[in-house]
Amino acid sequence: MSGGVDSSVAAALLVARGHEVVGVTMKLLPRAETGFGCCGSPADVEDAKRVCDRLGISHYTADMSELFESKVIRPFVEAWLSARTPNPCVECNRSIKFGRLLGLAEAWGCDTVATGHYARVEDGRLLKAADRDKDQTYFLYSLTARELPRVDFPIGALSKFEVREKARALGLRVADKAESQETCFVPARDVRGFVASRPESAGAAALRPGEIRDTSGRVRGRHSGLASYTVGQRKGLRLSSSEPLYVVRLEAGENALVVGAQDEIFSAGFVADAVTWTGVAPEATRRAEVRVRHRHPPAPAELIPRADGAVSVFFDSPQRAPAPGQAAVFYDGDEVLGGGTIINGGAS
Known part of the structure; x- marks a missing residue:
């Protein structure tokens, strides 16, 4: 529970269904910072505690700052220093929320990890949220057949408006709380300043x-x-x-x-590596729609699996600015098939 309205309503819906619910807030930064919309700031922890008290459920804070540093922040910095554009939210979901938290849930005897993401899971398939403007499946593509049966997205069938209305009806103080930013650990969204401040950046050519x-x-x-x-x-x-x-x-x-010029930033395709699949990996060429940014409308393409596990992507029509380091996510209509990391701007 981040202390925001989405995870708070998700917990409330689970309580209403009769589940035994335990609220967990992740502390991701090592110092007691006020935070920049990041899970685990003192204000966020206090908000989450109040919600849990209101719902009559237990609340715990889990210090995951060391893991967040090694799995999210350090690779984020290294990517920028290597002239790539990283997506830390993807790695946070993979390693923290649906990596360490699933392990914690199993140790506590819990069946499921539920979050406030806008997405749906049905019959073991990861599907887009009902609210297309809020859909977050782009950041969740790394979930596989191992994790999907053990995750739940209770608000995936709701719109943001409906979520806030439910929070107001429940009397939750977070009903109108502002949304957090994506790169929550970067002050004022100053990526260059943050990267330059890190000790591993000393003398880096990329600066x-x-x-x-x-x-x-x-x-x-x-x-x-x-x-x-x-x-x-x-x-x-x-x-x-x-x-x-x-x-x-x-x-x-x-x-x-x-x-x-603008027409020079369009690409007919690219290669994605570190590919994972939500179900069985295809052995032959298949059709899909591919999203190369969170707000990029999925574009029709051909996926060609490679012997090294990477995938060559060929668009039906060139797409704007696929950036090395960003995620490429594969869809079949509403269903997420999988995805990977863009490693170049041209498929081969």
């Missing part, structure tokens, strides 16, 4: 200025360090041009940022 070139090789300016940019980015380039310029790719070996 050094370098050339900005266009796709023909012409030098157009200077960048402030590759860790400040991602594929498809337009803002912050500080370039004079008669047409808008966008980041096409990051060339870490030459510490160069390559820019081009």
